[in-house]
Structures are given as structure tokens and as C-alpha cells.
Amino acid sequence: MFESSETVTTDRRQLRRESTRSEILDEAWALCRDVGLAGLSMRELAKRVGLRAPSLYSYFDSKDAIYDAMFRQGYEQLRDHMGDYMGPQPVTRERLKEGVRHYVEFCVADTTRYQLLFQRTIPGFEPSAESYAVAVLALEDSSRALSAAGIEGDAALDMWTGLLSGLTAQQISNDPGGERWIRLLDDAIDMFLDHYGALPRKKGSRK
């Protein structure tokens, strides 16, 4: 069976459409890294992809829709980045630390992306339901890893997210490019696990 000519047409057009769509997104990331997340301008973005501002509106409904697509893309990148660290390996203290280090590495690697994914810094922007679902999916992985470590209960999980997001945020906003808070991560995880009595240390491994 041959595809109907109409379908072929649609495919070609659609291919081209999605091509420039992703080109717009790539350029949006680059522009945001240049001028800051909030400095994204439709006219400037259009200029960089060889268009005028109104043309962007046939690819995205609004500027917030661009942020939304970037948001979704960012969380997909996070999922990819963490992929290997979320397997069914035996959860040990060291593996947990590795996972957290890997996660924070992702966060500090691109502060613009971090702002978009984890902070509410764009005035009117809120992710759409679909994009938010991707975010929840990516974050559920980490909570699953935690419960695999024998840590259960909302309180412990809230403490975990509060502690780690706090250290990460301090790192990014108060010592970007450095590792003043990053080097506290291992210690923080020990503190946390000791407190909740999970994954006991081997004898004599205190301090």
C-alpha cells in the first residue's frame, strides 16, 4: 500500500515545521543564556532564526508557550541525565551520594535551565498540564530511589527535598561556578540518613 499523496504532503510540511520549531527552541536556549531567562525577546529571537516576530506565532501560540516547550525539554534532559542512576541496583550510601552528586551536577551545569525548571522566576509563566506531567515523572524517580533506601513517609521525603534543594539553590545563587555548597552534599546525606536511621554506616566509619 502506498501512502496517499496527501499524507506525503503533510509529512514533508510537518517535517519542515518541526525542524524550524526545534531551531527556534535551540535559539531560544542560546538567547536566554546570553541575555538571561527573562530577557528573551520575540523580535530578537525571530531575528536569530531569520524571521520576523509575527512569524513565530505560527509555531508557538505565545512567548509562554516557548517557555513551556523549554520547560518540558529541560525535564526530558533531566530524565536522560539521570537514567542510569535510577536503575534497580542495590541502594547503598555511596550510590545515593553518587546519584545526588549527579543530580546537582545537572542543576549547576546550566543555571538558566535551573531557573526555568526549579525556580519560579518568569513573571507570568506556569507550565502547562502536559509539561508539568513530564516534570512530575522525572521527580518521581528520585522519590522511588529514596523509598528503595528504606526511607518512607511524607515527612522524610519533604525533609529530603528541602535539604537538597536548599543546598543546590544556595550553590547556584551564592557561589555560581564554585563548589562551596556542593562539597557539603556527602555530609548532608550522612546527616540525613543517620537521623532517619536508614542505610547504617559500616562500623567505625563515623566522620
Added chain:
Amino acid sequence: MFESSETVTTDRRQLRRESTRSEILDEAWALCRDVGLAGLSMRELAKRVGLRAPSLYSYFDSKDAIYDAMFRQGYEQLRDHMGDYMGPQPVTRERLKEGVRHYVEFCVADTTRYQLLFQRTIPGFEPSAESYAVAVLALEDSSRALSAAGIEGDAALDMWTGLLSGLTAQQISNDPGGERWIRLLDDAIDMFLDHYGALPRKKGSRK
């Protein structure tokens, strides 16, 4: 000696100036609470104080200067709020917890103010050197209280700020008006103090 008439005049004028200046600031706070911190509009703000936008520029150099004055005001409020809790009283676990609760209370009492003081949510805004000095002054108090508890060293202090700012931020952005992370505060402080071996608990007071 009588003051020269010129001085009297200047006083009168200056009094009136500072009066409307603080009226502008009050209305700016109110407006921000209505439309969000980033939604502050010079024309709307002017309308609320019975002026037109250009007139505001004889009281503040720019919109950011208004944010700056608010920033400073906010940290002065923090200082006032914490005043009593920073005295030379003996530092106990319970007093430390009280102080932290009091601090977080201040944060969640006005999320607009919290955004301005602790998060970098306004695109171009950075506090001036003078206002930043007020902020440092207010935050130094807490670090002094911590060292009074026998906790020394940059690492411990960074861990402290990371932990508490993390819990506070989660509270405000993920459960505004609730106390999901607030009720973890006492436990978090116990966790922290135990880990650093400060202010030991009384015997048998574990859990």
C-alpha cells in the same frame, strides 16, 4: 538661636517630600501584594497615590530604586522582628528552635516580601550597596546566634543556611499558607545539632 527661615522652609519641604515618598512606598507594597512583585507598574502606582507616572521620578530615580527602597525596608522589618530573639540569653536547643520558628514566621507572613528579600525574582533588579549592607547586618545576627550555640566554621554555617532556606522555600512555593515544611523545622534542627554535636540533648530525650 532661631533657625533661619530658609532652614524652616527646607524642613517643611523635606518633611512633605519624605511623607509622599513613604506614601509611595506603602502603596507600592500594597500594589505588589495585589498584582505580584513583578506586576508593579509605574503608571498604576502613580494613580494610586494621586499622581502621574513622571512625577514618581522626582522621588525615585527609577523603578528599581523603588524595589531597592522596599528591599531595604524589608530587611529593617526583619531586624525589628528578630530583635528580641537575638539577645544575650543562654542558647539552648529550645531557644534556637524558637528563633528559627520566629524567623520562618516572618518569611511566610508576606510571600511578596519574601520574594523580594530572599529570591532573585525581579529580572533586572539588584540591591544597591547600601541596602545590601542592611541585609548583611540582619543576617549576621543569625550567624552570631549560631556561633553562640558552639557551632563554628564556614561549612556548618553553610549547611545551616542551606537547610533552613531550603525548608522555607519549599514551604512558601509548594504549600503557601500551610505548614507542611514548617512542622519539620524542630526535627531539622535536632538533626543538624546532633550531626554537629552541639547543644547535646538531655538524657533520654531522643525522639
Added chain:
DNA sequence: TGACAAAACCGAACAGTGTTCGGATAATCG
């Protein structure tokens, strides 16, 4: 190939923003 339909693109405009400038108004002084 040429005609036709649809998609892509853009110029102009609208309403909004922060900000500046020159002149009008009001308050204070000698």
C-alpha cells in the same frame, strides 16, 4: 508544464511598559 490551494511570512498597528524633557502649575519667599 500552468493553475490552484494552502502554507508561510511579514508590515503595520495596538496596547502596554519604563523613562525623559519642556513647559505649566502651585507653593513659598523677600
Added chain:
DNA sequence: CGATTATCCGAACACTGTTCGGTTTTGTCA
């Protein structure tokens, strides 16, 4: 009162996101 000075505002500039109508390009069909 007249003169001075502080206060205030209308108009404008450059920018923003966004919409509309019409032009240009593209792809498909007879």
C-alpha cells in the same frame, strides 16, 4: 505683590508581546 523654586504633568521615545490583513512562497494537481 512679584520673584523664585519646587512640584507636577502632557507628550514623546524606544521598547515589549501580540493580532490582523495581505503578500509571497511552496507543494500538488490536472
